[in-house]
Each structure stands twice: as C-alpha cells, then as structure tokens.
Amino acid sequence: MVAVLGTGIMGDAMARNIAAAGLGLRAWNRNRAADVVLTALANEKAVADVMDQAHDGLAGHPVRVQTCTVSPDGGRRLAEQAARLDVAYAEAPLLGTKEPAVAGTLTILAASPRQEAREEVRPVLEAVGTRTVWLDEVGQPSSLKLAYNAWVLATVEGVAESLTLADALGVDPHLVIDVIDGSGLNSPYVQSKGPKMLDDDLDTPSFPLEAAAKDAGLITDTARAAGLHLGIAEVVRESLRRAADDGLGRADVAATYHMSRQAAS
Template sequence: MIADKTYEPVEPLRLAFLGLGTMGGPMAAHLLRAGHHVTVYNRTAAKAEAWLAEVGKHPQASMAATPLEAAASADVVLSCVGNDQDLTEVTTGPQGGFHSMGRGTLWVDHTTTSAQIARDLAALGRAKGITFIDAPVSGGNLGAINGVLTIMCGGEQAAFDRVAPVLRAYARAVTRLGDPGAGQLAKMVNQICVAGVVQSLAEALAFGQKAGLDMHKVIEVISQGAASSWQMANRGPTMVDDRFDFGFAVDWMRKDLGLCLDEARRQGAVLPVTELIDEYYAEVQAMGGGRWDTSSLIRRLR
C-alpha cells in the first residue's frame, strides 16, 4: 500500500481519517506507520475493511461506521473525499463528524473543494471550538504512496503549527498560505498550471510522432533542458505508449477546473486557455475516457 519512509518523531495522537480512495488509503497508512492511533471511515465499508486487512490488523487501527463515530474520540480528524457535497456530508450532515468533536480539536481537509466551503466550515467550526484547515494536496497517487505529497494549507497559524508534523508523515512540503480558503485557492493555481503543461506536452509529443521521431529518445534529451517538467518525466513516456489506465482521472480534473473557472468568474480573472482545455477534457470524456489519466489529452490529437 505504501513505500518505506523514515518518519520524524511525533507525539502519538488519536486520529480519524475519512475517505480511503487512491489518495486517502495510503495517507492513512502513513499516519499509522508514524505511530498514531488511526480510526478510518469510508462510505463503502468494504474499503475500510480492506484497508484494515492491508495494514495487517494493526492494534492501533480501527474502523467506524459513521463520521460521527470516527470523530468522537479524535484529537485530529482528516478527510479526503470527493467534492463539496461529500465534505458537507461528513462534516455537518446528520452523521457528520462536527457533531461529536470536542472543543480544541482540529479538522484537516485534503479534498479539493471550493474556497467558499473551506471558509464556511472554518466559521462553523470556530463556533464549536473546532479549528478547520483546508489542506488540498498535489502529487497524485504515487505521491501518497511514497509519502512525498505537497500540501497547501489555509487556516490559523497556531493550528497549522500544531498539525504540520502530523501531515509530514505523507508529505515533503507542508505550507500555510493564509487564512481559511487560501489552500484551496493555491490548489486552483496548481491545477491551472498542470492543465496548461499537459496540453502543451500532448501537442509536442503528437507533433514529434507525426514527424517520425523516436519520442522516447526525444523525451530523454529535452527533459535535460528548459522543457523539463514533472509531467514530461512521469507522463511523457506513457503518453508516447498510449497508456492511460492509471493516475488522476479526467473526471476529477474537470471537477477541479470547474472550481477554477467558477472562482475566476467571482474574482474577475480571465482564464482563456484553461477554459479551452476544460473543453478538450470534455471531448476526452465523450470518447469514454472519464477514468483515464489526465495525460490522455493526447488522444484527441491522434
């Protein structure tokens, strides 16, 4: 489930982790390996049972039937769910964790959501004595498995300082960027950048292939120069080989770009290239590629 990693010494805490998808499962496992007590919850209980089996029925690992139950005895609750609606359900829904958390506890949310829901939950939490931190991540499933995610946080400085050592169990960079919502805004910046790089890479590789070049060799050469990027190093070879059954799904990227475009309209910002690439991803979905990796943009050009 996860790669070996050396964890910094931290005081063991009682943690709840909600959402055991391709990202959440490895992240929760790193927390367990780091020495914390981890109670997990997943909407599909079978995933929580499978996670417990994968960690070897660890004595400090358990599962809960609801977010309410998982959060009841936690010092820190962490979530990695699907979208704004899912986050609302696990926080303030009928069985939401906010209803059972004690004063002085923290909620750290790794979901990519709107900035507004982060602000709203921070305000609701404050009224209950709960501190909410929005903490979206970048690095994909491999980053979660290897414990090298980048985490962008919005929230109070004191709470961030308290929880940052916990988050470093699965991150190589944990940064506070401002007040509640700032983490989500930074993640939008990240996704705008990623979309542009992937589209440019798709065009370049498709061009080189049509020109008859050995694109694996071309990638090897140009990745040593100014054109180098994470996407080129990690997705370039698989794009050349037409492999997309892994990674960050197109469906999720469209959700994220929708958040970016909505926020841009609120801010009066102009994102013409992002709007165009979002349309390109819609074409990939129409081709049946909703679950393909985002690098599948190149399929449009073949």
C-alpha cells in the same frame, strides 16, 4: 488518534503513512472519538455531507483537516460548517498525486484560524508530506492550489499536443520526450505523463481525469468570478470535459492525449 474519512487514491496513501508514523488511526470515522479528522473526498459537497453525517461522532472537539481541492469560497464555506459543528478547522489541499502520496512526500498548503489547531495537525501533516506551506487565511491555500493546478493541467495538455504534432509531421513522438529531457524545461511530470500517453498506460491513474476535469472547472469558474479569462485553462477545461464524456473519466489525466489525436485525425 487520527480519523481519515475517504480512502481513495490519496486518502489510502495518507492513511498508511499516518499509521507508519505511529499515530493512532481510524480509516472511517462516524461514531468513534478522534483528535484529528482528515477528509480526503472528491469535492466540497461530499466533504460537507460526510461531516454533517459524522456530527454525532465528533465528541471531544477534534481538529478537522480538509485536503480536497475546492474553490476559495468553498474552503470558506467548509470552515463555516466546521464552526457550526464546533470543530476546529485546517484547510490543507495537497500538491502531488498518487506516487508522492504513497511515498509521504506531498507538499501541503495550509491555513487555520486557530494557532492551536496548527500545532495539533502538525504531526499528521508531517506524516503525509515533506513540506507544509502555511498561509494567513482560510481560502488562500485553495487559491494557491488552483493556481498550481492551472500549471499542471496546462503542462499535461501541452505535452499531449506536442506529441500529437510530432506524430502528424512524421517525427517519432518519443523524440519529443527525449529532447525535453536534459533541457531547462524538463520536469519529472513531463517524463511521467509523456510515456504514459505514448504507451497508452492510463488504466491505473495517479490523477484521474474526472478529478482533473473537476479542478479545471474550479479554476475557470474562480477566474471568471475574479474578472479573468484564462485562455489556456478554458481550452484545457473543454478538452477534459470531452474526454470525460468520451468515457475516459476514470483513466489517468494523460488520457487527454486521445482527444488531441482525435482532433488531428
């Protein structure tokens, strides 16, 4: 039996794939027994609060799979909480947005202090993704996820600025996406986000801007704590913050294009 706590964009898609794989599923778990409890919530505080509230329903000592993007220290704090609750813990942040979550093709970055927990969660991870990268220690998956998201957010911001520049110089910005297609720098992500920006197709987010802004803050704060100043990441953080303040938090992250266009006007 698998319990999924949190049925937003990612949790809903994963829950459907877990059910499709023939694994018993509870979509919300407070009082019922479960072998695996998977949390797909917004941030570290939400995960910690829900798990504290669910404490009385965790009889049987299930394995807790934590998929939210948090800082490395946050991942370790959640592991410590799991230990206090006498629950085995697997850190498992996800690479991918709504579309791969629905398709069951996510990449999962995972670590657990207990080998037996790895085996228990393996069928669940195989149901929601096509690749699991196991790391040695809790905290490492979150570190790798932040490094990955630094690239993702820099890509989105870079596409937004490229389109804005082309338009300002009198060139059809659709041609930017066209010339990238087929080049060595092309990627499905560019071909997804670029047209969303140009078509203003932002109301059905695959990666909500408010979640991207939260991740940008984690990236820069974690970098600063490590003695680093990431110039691009700092710019992206500020751009996403301004977009969220401008009421675009629930739009797709591609809505950062609006901020580039405002700066150009």
